[in-house]
Amino acid sequence: MINELLLKQIAILAAIAGGALGFLSLIPFINIFSITILVICLAPVVLVYMKRENLIGIFDMREGAILGGVIGFVSFVAASVVYTPINLILGFIPLGALQSHFFFKYFFNSFGSFIVLLLLVFFVALLSALMNAFAGLATSYVYELLTGLKKESNESVDFEIK
Secondary structure, three states: OHHHHHHHHHHHHHHHHHEEEEEEEOOOOOOHHHHHHHHHHHHHHHHHHHHHOOOOOOHHHHHHHHHHHHHHHHHHHHHHHHHHHHHOOOOOOOOOHHHHHOOOHHOOOOOHHHHHHHHHHHHHHHHHHHHHHHHHHHHHHHHHHHHHOOOOOOOOOOOOOO
């Protein structure tokens, strides 16, 4: 069983990081870098931070992939929750040339458009989870190579849905 407290801590850290990157995505020239960090390599940042602060013990590659997937999904959903309403509000302010950048107001014309927006966020969050799962796997592999510490093989990570 994976520790539920650890999952809660990782979800909170990922949501905070995702919210911060979602807010940074509103800045026109920084948005490409923040989205790249959000989708591709946020899991190593969170895992290294948790390892540095001794919030996480030894984790193997399977746990690294699972935790990376959780980090990727939660952080992208949090970034979307922060980015979309602010972008919608800014879309109604006449900003001249920058107004074409804020296009989310078109997603709120009807209920069907809102459903399409939710599906878009969900499937891109799944893509972010996949990319961050690989990044978490690579982080745990590099950690095992650098420290030489491996988790005992008799411990397993099994999820039980209640």
